[in-house]
Amino acid sequence: MPHALVIAEHDQGQLKLASFAAAAFAQQAAGSFDFLLLGAGVGATAEALRKAGAKTVLVADDAELAQPLADRYAQVIADVVKAHGATLVVAAVSTFAKDVLPRAAALVDAAMVSDVIGWENGAFRRVMFAGNVIATVELEGDIKFVTVRSAAFAAGAPTDTASPVESIAVEAGQLAKFSTFVSREVKKSARPDATEARIIVSGGRALKNAEDFERLVGGLADTLGAAVGSSRALVDSGITANSLQIGQTGKIVAPELYIAVGISGAIQHMAGMKDTKVIAAINKDAEAPIFEVADYGLVADVYEAVPEMIQKLKK
Ligand SMILES: Cc1cc2nc3c(=O)[nH]c(=O)nc-3n(C[C@H](O)[C@H](O)[C@H](O)COP(=O)(O)OP(=O)(O)OC[C@H]3O[C@@H](n4cnc5c(N)ncnc54)[C@H](O)[C@@H]3O)c2cc1C
Numbered sequence: 685m686p687h688a689l690v691i692a693e694h695d696q697g698q699l700k701l702a703s704f705a706a707a708a709f710a711q712q713a714a715g716s717f718d719f720l721l722l723g724a725g726v727g728a729t730a731e732a733l734r735k736a737g738a739k740t741v742l743v744a745d746d747a748e749l750a751q752p753l754a755d756r757y758a759q760v761i762a763d764v765v766k767a768h769g770a771t772l773v774v775a776a777v778s779t780f781a782k783d784v785l786p787r788a789a790a791l792v793d794a795a796m797v798s799d800v801i802g803w804e805n806g807a808f809r810r811v812m813f814a815g816n817v818i819a820t821v822e823l824e825g826d827i828k829f830v831t832v833r834s835a836a837f838a839a840g841a842p843t844d845t846a847s848p849v850e851s852i853a854v855e856a857g858q859l860a861k862f863s864t865f866v867s868r869e870v871k872k873s874a875r876p877d878a879t880e881a882r883i884i885v886s887g888g889r890a891l892k893n894a895e896d897f898e899r900l901v902g903g904l905a906d907t908l909g910a911a912v913g914s915s916r917a918l919v920d921s922g923i924t925a926n927s928l929q930i931g932q933t934g935k936i937v938a939p940e941l942y943i944a945v946g947i948s949g950a951i952q953h954m955a956g957m958k959d960t961k962v963i964a965a966i967n968k969d970a971e972a973p974i975f976e977v978a979d980y981g982l983v984a985d986v987y988e989a990v991p992e993m994i995q996k997l998k999k
């Protein structure tokens with residue numbers, strides 16, 4: 685049986701729920717797993733991991749790990765993999781994992797597979813070409829690194845017993861320092877992040893400017909307590925921020941409800957949201973491809989339909 689290590693992801697101590705989906709995969713593939721949490725002052729975050737079925741919650745807590753700099757994090761992960769004899773290292777698909785995991789894999793000379801949605805007899809199923817191809821991949825070598833799509837693995841229910849926490853000694857002076865943290869600019873938003881949200885309202889080229897996007901897509905999202913998303917058409921035209929983009933080259937999401945507002949349904953957009961449980965689309969073109977995947981469709985002008993929806997929902 686492999687010995688699995690799940691890298692718990694957090695944003696300034698705020699745990700990413702996708703880490704529990706990664707744990708569910710590790711449990712399936714290896715029968716048991718340890719969590720590894722890296723950061724500075726992450727005691728409370730470690731507590732939040734203790735009822736997720738891990739054998740042990742390993743915590744590397746050091747001021748030098750305050751920011752997720754890939755060179756340092758990869759080194760600590762590689763050291764833990766060697767010291768604990770881990771043979772399967774798992775993280776949820778994310779920008780963080782894309783940055784850190786391949787470096788850690790290279791440090792221990794291990795093979796890696798990304799975007800995994802299934803596992804059978806030692807082979808991994810992964811999504812390719814915007815979801816049009818599912819490849820079955822076998823990795824060579826004793827140690828395997830894997831990132832998994834969180835939508836494919838349901839997080840388990842909290843356990844009654846709490847996992848023990850074990851502290852990992854970090855030799856700060858020995859850490860790789862190829863990169864230096866300069867600053868962090870965070871766009872403050874009261875809205876949830878699209879990768880964590882139950883509902884996403886996403887806007888496309890039908891929205892003519894940033895004010896309309898905020899009023900219609902943002903307004904509908906706020907009425908529903910939802911996250912906002914965007915097609916690449918709006919990102920490219922400077923109407924929405926890059927961080928909102930959903931799709932092949934944006935975020936991959938799988939909420940319970942995705943409301944596409946004036947989005948045509950290009951294959952690259954759908955690659956990022958087609959695992960959604962319920963898709964609703966509003967588009968004035970009845971032939972728009974989004975209606976082929978939508979569970980509910982409304983053929984209407986978004987400038988008329990969305991204000992009416994907001995008004996009715998508020999009532
Ligand atoms: C390599 C590559 C990667 C890409 N990655 C991504 C990605 O990650 N995410 C992504 O989104 N795209 C991506 N794209 C771009 C993608 O191909 C599409 O161009 C893009 O998704 C289109 O965005 P859209 O649906 O908003 O715009 P359009 O395709 O122009 O669709 C706009 C829709 O709005 C409807 N509409 C217009 N006005 C109204 C109105 N008043 N009321 C109601 N409906 C209206 C129209 O009928 C139309 O269906 C990628 C492309 C490439 C080549």
